Amino acid sequence: MSKPAPPPFGVYVPAVAFLDENEELDETGIGQHILRLAQGGVRGILVQGSNGEAQLLSHEERKTAIRITRDTLDKNGFKDTVIVAGTGAQSAKETIKLCKDAAEAGAAYVLVLTPSTWPKQMTPPNIIRFFHRVADESPLPIMIYNFPTVTAGIDLDSDTIIAIAQHPRIVGTKLSCGNIGKLHRVSSALPSAEFAAFPGKSDVVLQGLFSGSAGIIGALPNVAPKAHAHLLKLYGEGKLEEATKLQSLLGQSDWELSKLGSIGGIKAVVSKHFGYGGPHVRSPLAPLLDEQKVTNAKLEELIALEKSL
Template structure:
């Protein structure tokens, strides 16, 4: 039987481009390595923050290979690579799962198709994820993100049914629904099925209800701070963990209001010295000047100060 990825912190890594919107390979590698040294358990390539929908099939495979090779070359062989493989047809999704295996991923994360949302009945959703899992050469996970799937929001009943499939081993809940998360963690064995919140705003809350950790965007900026929350939780220091969780929650909302993916790239470029804040259209590329001051930026700066004060947690094997 297929196994879920190990519990911990996974980051849907942003992908860096040059001025011509081509891969900036040195920046991609620098980012992967900083995340690994920051203590993340794994990298999600082609998450929503990785601009998966803006990439060709060959580019998707290349991004996975670059990530896996960077980790291996620097002694992080134990850092996992998960690939986002969602597409608008079952046929294409199956191909992307096969490509992900070939390129070096161990698991896939699959969005529900949403071009025709009114035709995506519960029956159709279950059929899609079942057919993909049947065909995938590596274990699949269900990606529930209503914001990018035309409002389709899988409930715990549907996910629970799919969790019975031997090759479906987890879910990412970017809906941020703690009730849904808790229903799943209390009804499906974590040995078989890993339930991850998809936002740092409910990271510690998810751990308290039995989640497998986090798959979230904010660790792109602050992987060490997220690891520290995990460490404090494991040590039973909940008051200290909750205080840091508050900082994460404010920063997570602030980054979204500042511009999401493009804002993350601006912050990384400015604060960590690699990559350009170029996004592929139709996303807007922000300039560094666009993020000069304001209350939202102050919340991010508070998190950055903590991040830069912490030691590296990730170690090469």
């Protein structure tokens, strides 16, 4: 069996899912956000990544968010923009169900987290078996999501990722661990025509490109998709001095955004500077309601650049 093509090179964004004051999906805000990201030059949208509050949504809400994304893209001339759906769950059975739901709702790929309820049981053989079982039954090609922060500290090493990737329907990885050495080992061991390795943080976009990455899947493109697309363009044109300067701004901005409280911070910044959505998140997360905290010099510089591109 030949492998499906991996996600194409480019900027991917784990989109936040805007909610109203009652913590219900804000379909208008979600649509406005997806359209701005697509117009900003992203290659794909990750729906229900960690920034999409996936674990806090019902199965039906997750399908709805994918449908809104696909419909918004299609109605506005972005039919080629790829949708990746986060489908991680604590059992193989539920993960497979979420993969099937994602296919029905319009996704092209799924991104699967390592289960983490029983971390001592998550040995490499068990993890490999889990991913291979899901890949056997998923209607969509699978990407491996390595994010120790949300998986009880479980951090897949390059040997395990390469072993998982031997399955013919596993075509990529998002490395939110930010380990460029790991990314380089994976990208050099697996053909880029069959497997795409993406860093999961904007503070290592350029470093990832030098190490064979397929672009970036990161939170900061929620704020500045054009700036990230511009960095990939500068790199492709060999303008490394300009690319390095822009990478510095992205790295510092990514750090500042993380200090605002992740999802709540992203929503507050986007709402304030781009005029749609709101700061609401689903409990137990907390919104960022203090507008003074939304402002800092590096993010302001990045947003000014974004609006100029």
